[in-house]
Amino acid sequence: MPSGREPARALIGRVASSFAELPDGSVLSGVDGPLGWSGYGAQLSRATELTGEHESVVCGVAEIGGVRAVVVAFEFGFLGGSLGTRTGTRVEQAFTHAREHRLPVVSLVATGGSRMQEGTPALMQLPRIARQITLTRAAGLPHVAVLRDPTTGGGWATLGAGADVVLGLHGAQVGFAGSRVRPPGYSVTQQFAAGLVDQLLPSGELRGALERWLRLLTTPGDRAPVPQALGAGTLPETGWDAVLRARARSRPRAGDYLAAYFDWYEPISGDRAGGVDPGVLCGFGHRDGRTVAYAAQRGTATRPAGFRTAARLLRTANRLGIPVLTLVDTPGAANDAAAEQAGVGAAIADMFTAVAEASVPVTTLLIGEGGSGGALAFAAPDRMWVTPDSYLAVISPELAAAILKREPARARQTADELRLRPQDLVELGVARGIAQLGRSADQATAM
Structure with a gap:
């Protein structure tokens, strides 16, 4: 039947x-x-x-x-x-x-x-x-x-x-x-x-x-604890080292963090407007008997549907009083013709708004690349931590060098000047601390 x-x-x-x-x-x-x-x-x-x-x-x-x-x-x-x-x-x-x-x-x-x-x-x-x-x-x-x-x-x-x-x-x-x-x-x-x-x-x-x-x-938690770092245990010496670490295929990705963080979780899919971005994972998970919502980038350029799905997740969680964890990992927002036609700028703005208007606690962990506004749209500016194998920059060092009319070989120098390393982000007040290996979720501190 x-x-x-x-x-x-x-x-x-x-x-x-x-x-x-x-x-x-x-x-x-x-x-x-x-x-x-x-x-x-x-x-x-x-x-x-x-x-x-x-x-x-x-x-x-x-x-x-x-x-x-x-x-x-x-x-x-x-x-x-x-x-x-x-x-x-x-x-x-x-x-x-x-x-x-x-x-x-x-x-x-x-x-x-x-x-x-x-x-x-x-x-x-x-x-x-x-x-x-x-x-x-x-x-x-x-x-x-x-x-x-x-x-x-x-x-x-x-x-x-x-x-x-x-x-x-x-x-x-x-x-x-x-x-x-x-x-x-x-x-x-x-x-x-x-x-x-x-x-x-x-x-x-x-x-x-x-x-x-x-x-x-029906079982919301009070907040989303900071996840433990799963990758490198030491900090990068130079800005270019930080970039290479974040781009390494071997480092932990969003799926690894979600599996380690939750006892079990259920995904949601789609932006309710005709689009799905496989580079963004969203849903709700149980941790120690309480629910935390999650929106996680998977290391690819985030498409309009990804921003819209994450914004939908944020607003649903906010309405239900469920705290949110965001995992940031993207070289940036997709900027091809299809992304522009699908309204990538408006989608990024919507995600910024969803985070800004949230009354529930939003916790962010930068776990890899943090490319410009496409990464920052997923971040809670007052509750962001970073891992030792991550970076956040206004733009990639290569593109920054090109915009400044520098030789491509100077991208490494530009990476240092951008101060994009995890420890730089803490010193600049961009991040609250560095999540460490082998520490409990509440022991993420500045190093």
């Missing part, structure tokens, strides 16, 4: 250890609905006989992995999981209950869109639902959406795409236009590739994924 066609209560029973349905206060206008659509009342009766439900969503409070959450589960067997006026009322009641009781929300979406038999009144449920999502977001409560087969129309454009974390089940059709409007339908895999879905999952792994995500999003 396709994942979306699984009955709502069966799916809830598969992912939750308990479930209590919320009282239903929804009322249909007239036997045949607000339009008086001939035979609509009979269609509703048949849908109830088929599914045992009285509407296309089942809403209640479930326990998933020890976390209580409000669940909104679509019943696709009830008129294709379509959104009608009673659907909107039920969703509104569920989100209101979540805010009143400070509970996260899980939306298990499987819908063909707005219900034709209720016309424009059905369509008007979309801004109604969007308002509930907005109010819940403003209340600092997390919302996780699961995209089942199919997730189309208004269900995708509100509960699906509007969630903090979007999980997609393999094989699901996901898109604003369904297969009957624009065949063939758009797949969840394509949406993931376009940066609109955070993770792809087999249906059998959904329970574990929800348990992990709910735990991550």
Whole structure:
């Protein structure tokens, strides 16, 4: 059975250890609905006989992995999981209950869109639902959406795409236009590739994924401790030595730091605007029983989608009260024609703003190259530490020499003049200290 066609209560029973349905206060206008659509009342009766439900969503409070959450589960067997006026009322009641009781929300979406038999009144449920999502977001409560087969129309454009974390089940059709409007339908895999879905999952792994995500999003830490340095234990003698160390393929990268720092972690993906940058890792991880968010560069030129994904991560963490760790490692922002056309300048500005407006603690560790504004956009200027195999400069020594009309051979001298070594950054007040090998995270100090 396709994942979306699984009955709502069966799916809830598969992912939750308990479930209590919320009282239903929804009322249909007239036997045949607000339009008086001939035979609509009979269609509703048949849908109830088929599914045992009285509407296309089942809403209640479930326990998933020890976390209580409000669940909104679509019943696709009830008129294709379509959104009608009673659907909107039920969703509104569920989100209101979540805010009143400070509970996260899980939306298990499987819908063909707005219900034709209720016309424009059905369509008007979309801004109604969007308002509930907005109010819940403003209340600092997390919302996780699961995209089942199919997730189309208004269900995708509100509960699906509007969630903090979007999980997609393999094989699901996901898109604003369904297969009957624009065949063939758009797949969840394509949406993931376009940066609109955070993770792809087999249906059998959904329970574990929800348990992990709910735990991550509801156990914020106080701050992100400074990671231990994993590479060189001594400081570079010259600026050029610092550059060569930072560029060495053998030095530790972001993946090494994340693995050493977290007990376990879950990634998010994409900028929600059509782009994914594999050179930036973002997500949430557990460390000593508490959650820290992370945004980490992987040593490549950061593309617009990378800055936008990191800014999305920062804002989500800030709203949920989760501290953030950023790992800086890039020769600089991508500056090719494609990057310029994709708005790299605006994307960098957005990342600077996301860091500046964060009210949660942001901790930064420079772990490799720190190339100009593309690196600094990821950094918390008042809480930045550096490793012995890193550097930060206004521009690379080679390009600085070229701009100053020097011979290429003078790049080494220029590196010294730029004062880009880790110890230089501490002396200049740019960095608070140097993370050291074999020291606890709280023992990062100036050397």
